[in-house]
Amino acid sequence: MSVETNLGPESPMSSVLEAFPGAQRALFRRYHIGGCSSCGFRPDETLAQVCGRNGNLDVTEVLAHIRSSHEQDALVFIEPQALADWLKNNPAVRMVDVRSREEFEAVNISGSLLLSQEVMKKLMGDGSNDTPVVVVDHQGKSGLDAAAYFLGHGLRNVRCLRGGIDAWAQDVDPAMRRYKLG
Numbered sequence: 001m002s003v004e005t006n007l008g009p010e011s012p013m014s015s016v017l018e019a020f021p022g023a024q025r026a027l028f029r030r031y032h033i034g035g036c037s038s039c040g041f042r043p044d045e046t047l048a049q050v051c052g053r054n055g056n057l058d059v060t061e062v063l064a065h066i067r068s069s070h071e072q073d074a075l076v077f078i079e080p081q082a083l084a085d086w087l088k089n090n091p092a093v094r095m096v097d098v099r100s101r102e103e104f105e106a107v108n109i110s111g112s113l114l115l116s117q118e119v120m121k122k123l124m125g126d127g128s129n130d131t132p133v134v135v136v137d138h139q140g141k142s143g144l145d146a147a148a149y150f151l152g153h154g155l156r157n158v159r160c161l162r163g164g165i166d167a168w169a170q171d172v173d174p175a176m177r178r179y180k181l182g
Contacts, residue, residue, distance in 0.1 A: 009048035009059045013041050016066065021141070025148060026069030031057060076147050077162040080171040083134060087111070093132045096123065098146045099165070103138065107177045109168055112136055115146070124153060132157045138181065140164040 007019055016023050028035040033054050041050045051057040078086070087093055095112035096119060097104050104114040113119050123133060133155060137143035140163040147160040161168060169176035 007047070007063060009051075010046050012043060013045050013047065013050060014043035016047055017043070020066050020070045022069055022073045022144060022148075023066045025145060026066050027062070029069070029152075030065055031062070073144055073148075076144060076151070076158065076160050077140070078134060078159040079162050080168045083159075083161055083168075084172045086132070090132065093134060094123070095134045095136055095161075096146070097136045097165075098143055099136070099138055103179070106179065107165065107169075109136060109165060109173075123150065123155070130157055132159065134158075135160045136168075137161070137164045139166045 007016060013023075020026070024034040027033040027050075028039075031054060033039050033050060034041055039054070047063065048059055051059045051062055083093075087095075095109055096115050097108055097112045098115045101114060104112075108114075133150060135143040135147045135150070135158065137146070137160075140161060143160040143164060147158045150158045163170070165176075166178060169178045
């Protein structure tokens with residue numbers, strides 16, 4: 001039985017986050033929980049405790065929202081090979097790399113842009129809301145936050161590379177150098 005099916009009011013937040021990596025984003029988006037130190041939670045706090053100190057939220061409703069958000073997150077991901085095929089057929093796809101400058105300079109997917117204020121302004125202000133944007137990170141963990149940001153600011157065609165550049169190197173470009181962070 002998966003961790004996800006065993007979740008309930010007495011589940012520690014660490015288990016909730018393990019089953020639903022986007023749970024903190026989902027909690028913040030709807031309930032303003034977990035975005036800063038004043039509304040944050042500890043990994044050992046139970047879901048019931050977090051709900052209790054945030055206006056006695058209904059735990060069942062909160063868990064349903066987390067599950068629904070998780071399902072929506074899954075729709076944003078694009079597999080590495082699907083992205084490679086997409087890039088061959090649609091040169092307008094914009095890849096935005098959200099890793100550090102050092103990581104980007106060490107290895108990147110050809111044609112991708114390192115996210116900067118200039119790139120952000122162009123993405124948000126060029127009026128081509130339907131042009132595909134694919135967010136690239138290291139292992140597909142932080143990219144979803146950036147994709148959610150772009151979607152939340154009106155871009156409609158945003159995806160996130162599942163597994164990040166690490167999966168790209170494994171599945172599409174085995175000659176690409178791979179790395180691990182400290």
